[in-house]
Amino acid sequence: MASVQVQWSPRQQAYVAWSEQCPGLCCVDRWSSLAAVDALIETAADTMPDE
Numbered sequence: 001m002a003s004v005q006v007q008w009s010p011r012q013q014a015y016v017a018w019s020e021q022c023p024g025l026c027c028v029d030r031w032s033s034l035a036a037v038d039a040l041i042e043t044a045a046d047t048m049p050d051e
Contacts, residue, residue, distance in 0.1 A: 004040060006033045019044070 006017040009028075017036035018026040025047070027039035 004037050006037055008033075022047070 002019075002021060004017055004019045006015055008014075009016045012028060014028045014030040015033040015036040016026055016028050017033070017040040019040065022040075022044050025040065025044060027036050027043060029036040029039060
């Protein structure tokens, strides 16, 4: 993924990570922005076909 964004969501009381390259996919972690990004990258890798 070339670009990942993460921000705190007061509504969810957690960090939310997403990427425009994978619309509809986001990951949430209550304690760590890095954990949210790591989960997003791992999930995206699992859903993308191998090249």
